[in-house]
Structures are given as C-alpha cells and as structure tokens.
Amino acid sequence: MGAKEKNIRVLLTGGGTGGHLFPAVATAQEFQKQMPATEVLFVGTRRKMDSRSLGMYGFASESIRSYGLKGKSVLELLKAVAILPVSYLQALRIIRRFQPDIVVGVGGYVTGPVVAAAKSLGLPVVLHEQNSVPGLANRKLGTLADRVCLSLPGSGSEFSADKIVYTGNPVRTKILQLAGTSLPPKSGRKTLLILGGSQGAHAVNRLVSEAVCAFTDAELQGIKVIHQTGEKDQEQVEAAYQQRGMDALVAGFFMKMDEVYAEADLVVSRAGATTLSELAVLGKPAILIPYPSAADNHQEKNGQYYVDGGGAVQYRQKDLNAEQLGIAILDLMYNREKLSMMGAAMKALAFPDAAERIVACCLEQIGKYRK
Structure with a gap:
C-alpha cells in the first residue's frame, strides 16, 4: 500500500521559537492538504507561545522535559545532561502511543531526545534546517536522519551529501494564499512594518521608534507604521x-500575520530564517538588522543571501544608530521604483513550494520503510 493510500500519522518535533515552529506548522498543513485524513502530533516545549500558536492552528501537542546545551553555564549543562534519560523515556512513551509513520525534526534542543527515540524504534526521520548555519541539534542528529532538508544554498557542509535535499523553508498556508492574491495597488501613504521577532527585539524597537519619531511632520504624513514589539x-x-x-x-504579537503583511510596503526586521522566507514569498523589500547574539552569527548569514539577491539591505546592530536607520527608511519609502525592484528581487529568491518538497521527501522515506 502506497503512502498516499493510507492515513498518515506525522510526529513533528522542535520549537522554542517561531522560527522553528512555523515551518513545522506549514509542513503539517501541507500534509493535511494533500491527505486530509493525516493525523499530526507536535512534541515540543512548554513555552506559552508554542502551545498558543499550535492551539490556534488546531494541532494536538505534547511536551517533554528538556533543556538546551549551547551557551549554558556549567550548572545548567549538568542539569540538561541529567534530564536527558527522562526526556528520552518521555519521548519513547509518546511515540509508542501515537505510532507515527514518520518523525520530522525542525531544530531546537527538544528535537534530540525525540529523534533518538524514533530511531531506536526503527522509524524514518527527516530533519529540516531553516538557517544558513545549521543549529546544534540538527548538526548532531544529522547522522541519525534519513534525509536533511535545507532552506538556503551553501548550508549543507555539516551533513552527508547523500542525505541533503534543498527544499527551501516552508511558510504557513495563509501567507502562501496571500502571495497568490493580486492585491490592488495602494494609493496614498506607504506602510512601514517593524518585526522584532516572535520574542521582540529591544534594540530594534528602540532604533526604529527613535528613527521614526525624529521624522519631520511632512515625512510622517506619507507613512503609516505597524510595529510588532x-x-x-x-x-x-x-x-x-x-x-x-x-x-x-x-x-506585542500579531496572530494574523497575513493581514499585517498585506499592508506592508517596507519591512524592518531581524533576519530570522522563517521571517525572511515569508518576506521572500510575498515579495516584501526589507531592511535587516540581524540579531548579533544568534548562534554562529547565523542571522547575518541568512540575511546576506537576500542582500546578495537584491531584495534587502542589511546593517549590523553595533554599526547602526537611529539617524542612519531613519535615512535608510526614508530613502526606500519615498522611492517607489527602488521598492518595486527590491520586492521583485525578494520574490525571485523564494521557495513557495517548500512544504510540498518536504512532504514529498517524507512520503518517499515512508515508502522505503514499508517495503
């Protein structure tokens, strides 16, 4: 019996940030689009944002006790290592109860115990890496995975070449639907959208609010601001x-991001992989201020792909002040031709079929394990 002829049970694991969670949601949505009877279970963290977001999308979720390893103190590391056997046993119980056909890991420390438990039970595992520099969990789990789906060119050096599939980074259904909609041309004021990331970004909030508040009345007259803080x-x-x-x-947080994106003419944002993928699919030009403490400086490297492609400009936080940012915003907001060219360049860098590619990869592995 082929994979598409049977109800598929998919267990997705990861989370801790919207950047991990939303690609997993997009993948789950694509499974259910192709095979409506697909049953989905998320195994992740106890973070409020994870449970709130998953509840909004109608997906069942469970959590295990697990702690991160990177950048931790000695005591925190000891605590994280000590809890691993408990994490593994909790993951085993969940997997045995749910009986998935495949386990999909999207990064984050919670992925480790779940993937290890899945492989010990002989299940196929597919990993998805959103960033230009693979995270610690995915790097360590690459040897266990059957396939590793990558989002950006040049990010595969940590994995076996025969496991790599370039899929892009999937975006949620409503944002894909918006990308396929012909919005009427806007007249009058331009909308500036500021995104500090799912957890906010104090430095970005300060820089942008200071920059915009320093605009003259005449400059402000043509601008509307939407700010996720x-x-x-x-x-x-x-x-x-x-x-x-x-x-x-x-x-603080917009739940209906498709409505917010629809308004935006220019976006000021961190350079998280999922946000960048959404901006690319929608063709939204951007000013990027990468999070300077991101692991392995991956945000700056994420952003550089879009800068090189002509869809964005990027500034290091330490080199930027409110006056410089204000000049950059005005330079783009009042230059329709430049905005339009950057938007088209951004869209050319998108992978609108990323979720379809990941699902195809998963179905292939399910088929192999059933032979």
Whole structure:
C-alpha cells in the first residue's frame, strides 16, 4: 500500500521559537492538504507561545522535559545532561502511543531526545534546517536522519551529501494564499512594518521608534507604521508614537500575520530564517538588522543571501544608530521604483513550494520503510 493510500500519522518535533515552529506548522498543513485524513502530533516545549500558536492552528501537542546545551553555564549543562534519560523515556512513551509513520525534526534542543527515540524504534526521520548555519541539534542528529532538508544554498557542509535535499523553508498556508492574491495597488501613504521577532527585539524597537519619531511632520504624513514589539516593549513604543502624534498600530504579537503583511510596503526586521522566507514569498523589500547574539552569527548569514539577491539591505546592530536607520527608511519609502525592484528581487529568491518538497521527501522515506 502506497503512502498516499493510507492515513498518515506525522510526529513533528522542535520549537522554542517561531522560527522553528512555523515551518513545522506549514509542513503539517501541507500534509493535511494533500491527505486530509493525516493525523499530526507536535512534541515540543512548554513555552506559552508554542502551545498558543499550535492551539490556534488546531494541532494536538505534547511536551517533554528538556533543556538546551549551547551557551549554558556549567550548572545548567549538568542539569540538561541529567534530564536527558527522562526526556528520552518521555519521548519513547509518546511515540509508542501515537505510532507515527514518520518523525520530522525542525531544530531546537527538544528535537534530540525525540529523534533518538524514533530511531531506536526503527522509524524514518527527516530533519529540516531553516538557517544558513545549521543549529546544534540538527548538526548532531544529522547522522541519525534519513534525509536533511535545507532552506538556503551553501548550508549543507555539516551533513552527508547523500542525505541533503534543498527544499527551501516552508511558510504557513495563509501567507502562501496571500502571495497568490493580486492585491490592488495602494494609493496614498506607504506602510512601514517593524518585526522584532516572535520574542521582540529591544534594540530594534528602540532604533526604529527613535528613527521614526525624529521624522519631520511632512515625512510622517506619507507613512503609516505597524510595529510588532514583543510584550516587554509594547507600552513604551506605543507611548512614544502617541506622544509624537503618529498613526501607528502597535502590538506585542500579531496572530494574523497575513493581514499585517498585506499592508506592508517596507519591512524592518531581524533576519530570522522563517521571517525572511515569508518576506521572500510575498515579495516584501526589507531592511535587516540581524540579531548579533544568534548562534554562529547565523542571522547575518541568512540575511546576506537576500542582500546578495537584491531584495534587502542589511546593517549590523553595533554599526547602526537611529539617524542612519531613519535615512535608510526614508530613502526606500519615498522611492517607489527602488521598492518595486527590491520586492521583485525578494520574490525571485523564494521557495513557495517548500512544504510540498518536504512532504514529498517524507512520503518517499515512508515508502522505503514499508517495503
């Protein structure tokens, strides 16, 4: 019986950030699009954002006790290592109960025990790596995986060449649907969208709010601002915009990102892989300020791919001040031709069929294991 002729049970594991979670959601959505009877279970962290987001998409989830290893103190490392046998046994119990046909790991420390348990039970495993520099969990698990799906060219040096499949980074269904929609041309004001990432980014929030609040009344007249701040900075940023008398929509976190993206003419953002994939699919030009403490400086390397392709400009946080950022924003916001060219270049770098490629890879492995 072929994989598509049977109800598929897919276990996805990973999380800890939206960058890990949303590609997993997109993959699950594609499985259910192709095979509506597909049963999906996420195994991840106890983070509020993970459970809130998964609940919104209607997916069942379970969590195991697990702690990260990278960049931790000696005591934290001892704690993380000590809990690994418990994590592994919890993962075994969940897998035996759910009986998946395949396990898909999307990175993050929780992936390790789940993938190890899956392989000990003889299940196929596919990993997906979002970033230009593979994360620690995926690097270590590459030897166990049957296939490793990569998002960006040049990111495969850590894995066996015969396991690598370049798929791109999948984006959620509603954002793909928006990408396929012909939006009417906007007249009047341009919309500046600021994304600090799923957990906010204090430095980006400060830089952008200072930059925009320093614009003249004439400059502000043609700009609307939408700013995702993260919960910690929401009140402060909102107060700054109100004091300046600006037209600004501020929220800690936007659940309906497709509606927010639809408004945007220019985006100021960190350089997380998932955000970049969404911007590319939608053809949104961007000013990128990579998170300087990202593991292996992967955000700057993520961003460079889009800079090289002409869809974005990128600044190191340490080299940037509010005045410079303000000049960069105005230079693009009031240059329709440049915005349009960057948007087209961004779209040319996209992988709109990434989820389909990952699902095809998974079905191939399911078929091999059933022979």
